Amino acid sequence: MPLTREQITDALVKIVGTDQVVTEEAVLKESSIDRFRRFEELHGVFTQPLPVAVVYVRNTNDVSAVLGFANEHCINIVPRTGHTATEGGLETVVENSVVLDGSSMNKIIKIDPYNMQATCQCGTSLQDLEDRLREAGYTTGHSPQSKPLAQLGGLVATRSIGQFSTLYGGIEDMVVGLEAVFPNGKITRIKNVPRRAAGPDIRHIIIGNEGALCFITEVTVKIFKYLPENNILLGYTLDNMKTGFEILREVMVEGYRPSVARLYDQEDGAYHFSHFAYNKCVLIFMAEGPKSIADATAEAIESIAGKHSECVKVDTRYLKTWFDHLNWDATDVARERAEIVETKNIGNTTEISANWDKINQIYETCIERIRNEIPDMTLVGGHSSHSYINGTNLYFVHYYNVVDCKPEEEIIKYHWPLKKIIVEETIKAGGSMCHHHGVGKHRTPWIRDEYGSSYYILETLKKAYDPEGIMNQGTIYPKR
Amino acid sequence: MNVLVCFKIVPDLDRLSIDDWMIDNCARVETRFVNKIINPYDESALELALKLSEQARGVGVAVTLQALTIAGGWANLALKKLRALGYQEAVRIESEEELSFDPEKVATLIATYIHNTNSIDLVMMGRQNSVGDNAKTPLLTAELLKWPCINQVTAVEIDTAGIYQVTSIADEGVITRKVKPPCLLAVGNAPFSYLRVPTLKAIKEQAAQPVKTLDTAELRLFSPFLPLISGVELLDLKIVNRKRAGTIIEGKNAAEKAGILYHSYLKGWLADL
Structure with a gap:
């Protein structure tokens, strides 16, 4: 017998205390989505099931206790930190979900300039870490557009990348060790060493898991001299x-x-x-x-x-x-929201990658198809911003006027068909449908095509680490 | 009804970092390397005119929209964008001259265009520009045309009789007035006035259509307002030292405050002149 919303709330309050459990409707509404559904949100429309509560965890033990409880009662958990996700990864698609928010765990635990690494809790703002490092003459080398808003846990969970990545790499090249909590409450730590060859690199089970396997509580990243x-x-x-x-x-x-x-x-x-x-x-x-x-x-x-x-x-x-304006802060987000409301013009992005011999073909095909097939487009273009020895990424930028449809129909009429074109053309050409925003919930229809025969490995991870399926249902893995 | 909206393309000063505010020896900020945008107040005027046009259609009044700018050929892109948004005509008065600090010349060119066109009922423009910031152009233009001018406009509608209902902001609140054309509206901080965005299809349709261009010298030949624009040349700019003490005059109303201002401050100074 599933627990009622009241029973879940009462149990959460017993685990973490009243102050850590928020059930105000306004908070629940904004916590039921991320930037993917901002057009709906800006028009006061919320189509996803509202979570029971947002739980602001204070430490790793809180995370472990809440996950253990949720696992026992099959309650869907949506992990988050900075709330800057763009692909629906934070949408609460299951009734009576609980949003587990790590943004209060925001301590910079240690900056170790001799070993050139810094350890932070998951809710540490990347901007705060970067500011502290720069004061001392160092940098993480990580500078995603969301740097002023994003936090370390989410950045690692989505395999984020920054604007200086061609030198410093993506977050996966920076993370040396982690602490994460699995659905059964098990706390795991991967130590911080320069390299290891003791079996597969298990950091990569955690990096990019998008909250679908575990909750990241602590991250250690490399640091570099800032010159x-x-x-x-x-x-x-x-x-x-x-x-x-x-x-x-x-x-x-x-x-x-x-x-x-x-x-x-x-x-x-x-x-x-x-x-x-x-x-x-x-x-x-x-x-x-x-x-x-x-x-x-x-x-x-x-x-x-x-x-x-x-x-x-x-x-x-x-x-x-x-x-000087590479990053977006709260002011930019507020301005964008006002413009969308007034003009009904909204822009989104879809990022993919491919080898050198395919990238131009993907670019040309997608641009042409979008121009011809999607109505009311006001801008469709793109840029490559992260290059590698064997290929590069493409960051498609697409803006459209929302015409003759309800706010909740915007995704159906425009955003999904756009994404479908880009994802399908990319996979058809042998590229990857996600370069650095994660799969979220809106690219899961193509996850098997993305992986091919190796989907077996991905699928088995879910079965092994989240057998009850409580971790962020519908993200990476299609909703059960 | 024929509505003319005047706009200017300006550097986006918000894009300048503090250390990029390089002031030259003529007190000008280096803006050559900054993105250009439509002056935000003018952008509001352009959007309010589009809203007016839609509202007019709803009450059965036909409104045609014209956009006018004084600039070089680089402004054609913005003019074509406005046509893609529904402006029937987009006109550029050819000039590469720096006119930010010369509102008399700008007002004269605009007034001359309106006079020569002889069909404009309503003129709208932003109340001020981000560069120069003199807020004089709309007032001078109205004065030349001998048209009424309403400042700080935030909304405008039209009724079936062709009378405009104009909302504006004043110190004490919001004023709504009925105005017979012709008149000039200086648009202020209007809410909900981000300029809408044209579709790629509409832009493509306008891309090949040439922009109507007028020669400044030719325009001047036919200007009844010529005296204003002759012999005016910007020679120098100086930074005004604004660090001085101020006094706020308290009073029940404007008359009492004016009385205090005159008796306590101006009377003595005027006597010394």
Whole structure:
């Protein structure tokens, strides 16, 4: 016999105390969704089952006790920290879910400059950690757009990536150790060492689990020397994406590692760079690190770009205002919300990755199909922002006017069909449908196609670690 | 009814970091490397006009919308975007001149265009610009045209008789007035006035259509307001030292406050002149 909402609330209060359990309707409503359903939210429409409560855990033992209780009574748990997810991963799709919020666990436990690592609780704001590190001359090297808002637990849980990733890597390259709690209440710690070869790397069961396997309570990341005085920003305009991809590839294949390596198409570029690049693609690099390396990297990039006659160098002063506004804070979010309400124009993104030989084909096919098949589009473009030796990512940006439909129909009429085009074309070409936002709940229809025969491994993880299926149902794994 | 909305494209000063506020020896901020946007007050005027057009259609009144800017060819993109949004005509008065600190010249060019067109019933524009910030252009334009001008406008509608109902903000609150055309509305901090976004399809349809362009010199030849624009040249800008003590005059009403101002402060100074 399932517990009632009242029984669940009473039990949670007994476990963590009254102050930690919030049941106000307004809080429950905003906790039933993430940014994927913000159009509905902005119009006061909430279509997902409201959770029973939001539980603000204070320590690892709280997490363990709540998970143990939920596991015993088959109560769906939605873990979260900064609440900045974009793919529906935080939606409470099951009746009587409990949102487990780790944002109060926000201590920076240790900054260890000798071993070049920092340990934080899951609710530590990346901005706070980065500010503390920079005061001491260090950096995490992690700078996602959400840096002012996102917290370490969520960043690790979604396999996030930052704008300087081509040098520093994604979060999976930064995490050296973790603490996580599994649905049966088991607290596990993976120690912080430079490398190990004692079997499979089990960090990767936790990194990117999106709350579908466990709750991350503590994270240890690498730190790096912060040397902004050596940064060299380079920018070029060019006529087409294909050339841009070739230049990115050459830079990577020749062995150079700029921190920023970005290629914008005309549409997306016009949004950011209309003051100097009308109807042009824009290529941006930043070389950083020790001066000799930064100088050599910049020199090599200039040489590679110089071989392409359509590449025209841009005065870096044009790029500085863009570089100074890479991150979104609460003010930007508030402005975006006001604009959506007034204009009924909303923008979203879908990020994928593919090898060099497929990326341009995916780009061209998706852009053409979206332009032809999706109504009321006001912008469709994209950029590559994270490159690797064997390929790159594409970050599709799509804006549309919501016309002749109810707020709750916006996703059905526009967002899902858009995502479907991008995901299906990417998988068809052999790419990955998710580059750094996670699967969430809205890409689960294609999760088996994404994995192919290796879905067996993913599926078995769920069976092994969450046999009762209480962890964030509908995220990564299709809803039961 | 023919509505003209005047707008200006300006640097997006919000994009400038504090250390980028480089003030040159003419007291100007370096803005060449910053994105450009439609002046926010003008953007509100453009959106209010679109809302007016929709409201007019609902009451059976036909309204045509024209957008006007004084700028170089780089402004054509914004003009085409406005046509994609429903402006029937988009006009550019060709000029690469820096006019931010020259409201007399701007007002004269706008008034000349309106005079020569001889069909405009209502003019709307933002009450001030982010650069220059003199808030004089709408007032000077109305003065040249000898039209009534309402400042700090936040909404406008039209009735079946062609009378405008104009809402504006004053110190004491909100005023709603009925105004017969012609008139000029200086749009202030209007709520719900983010400019809507045109679809790619509408933009594509407008892309090949040329923008109507007028030559400044030619316009001046036919200007009845010519004296205002001749011989005015911006030579220098100085930073005003605003660090001075102030006194707030208390009084029951404006008349009492004016009396205190005159007797306690101005009378003595005027006597010394």
